[in-house]
Amino acid sequence: MDVGPGPRRYGELAGWFHLLSAPSEYVDEARFIVDALLRHVDGPRDSLLELGSGGGNLASHLKADLRLTLTDISEPMLELSRGLNPECAHVPGDMRSLRLGRTFDAVLVHDAVMYLTSEEDLRAAIRTVAVHLRPGGAAILLPDVVRETFEPTTDHGGHDGDGRALRYLEWSYDPDPSDSTIITEFAILLREQDGTVEVHHDRHVEGHVLRHDRGGCRAARRSHRPVHPRPQPVIRGVRRRTAGSGRAGLTRRAWGTASRQGISSAGDASRLGNRL
Secondary structure, eight states: OOOOOOGGGGGTTTTGHHHHOOGGHHHHHHHHHHHHHHHHSSSOOOOEEEEEEETSTTTTTTTTSEEEEEEEOOOHHHHHHHOOOOEEEEOOOOOOTOOOOOOOOEEEEEEGGGGSSSSSHHHHHHHHHTTTTTEEEEOOOOOOOOOGGGGOOOEEEOOEEEEEEEEEEEEEEEEEETTTEEEEEEEEEOOOTOOOEEEEEEEEEEOOOOOOTTTTTOOOOSSSOOOOOEEEEEEEEEEEOOTTTEEEEEEEEEEEEEEEEEEEEEEEOOOSSSOO
16 A cells, blocks of 8 residues: 555545445445444444545444444545534544554445555555454445456546536556556546636556455446446455464355345355454
8 A cells, every 4th residue: 555645535525425435325335334334343333444535435334333433544534524524533543553442343445445556555455454353243344346356447427516526537547467456547537616627637556456366356346436236246254263372364154245235155165364
C-alpha cells in the first residue's frame, strides 16, 4: 500500500467524493453485511470495526444496527465521514499496523483491501483483523476482484448535488499479468456552481493478491453503481479459539455467495492464510 500522495480522490478531491460514490448506493451492500453477521457471529452483534472506511458510505447504513469504529489512512476521508456519521468513532490509522487495544464483535474490510498490493501487506492487514476480533466474532473482506476473476472493464457515473456536479469515466486494466497489481484510471469532470468545469486524471494502483488457490479465497465484485443482483462469491472469516492453545486464530468457516439476499453457504473452506 502506497502511503504517499495516493489517489487524488482520497486527498485533494475528497470533498467531491460523495458525488462520485453516493451513500445511497450502499443500501444493498450494508444489508448483506448485516445479514452475514446475524448468521455467523456467535454471541453479541453490537460492535464493528471497519478498516479503510473511506467517506463513511457503508457506515451511514450500518450504524442503524451496529456501534461502529471507523478507521482510514486518509484524514480528508475521515473528515468527510465525520460529517456524515457524527455519532461514530473515527480513528486515523493504517490497516497494516493499527492497534486499538480492544476487540470487536465483527471486523469489516470493504474495497479498501484492493490497495494492498503485496502479499506482505495483505498478511499484515489480516493480522490487524485477527488482533481486533473477539473469539466467536466474524470478519468480512470484500475485495473487488481476485487474480483469477479480473477482467478489463470500463464504467461511468456521477451525481449532482448542491449546485455542483461530477461525472467520471473509469477504466481498469492489467498492464503486467505476471505481477500482483492492476491499474484503474479515472477521468473526472467537476462542475462548480458557477458553471466552470475542471477535468482531472486520477490513477489507482490496486492489488489482486488474493487467489482462488489460496484456501479457496473468492471475492465480491462491485462498481460505483448499485450491486448487481447476480450472486457473487465473498470472503468471510470467523475467529475461533484454538483448542488447547489459549489464544484465538482467524479461520474461514465457509465461503459462500453474496447477493441482495445475503450469504448462501457453499461448504467448508480451509484456513485463511497462516494461523495468526
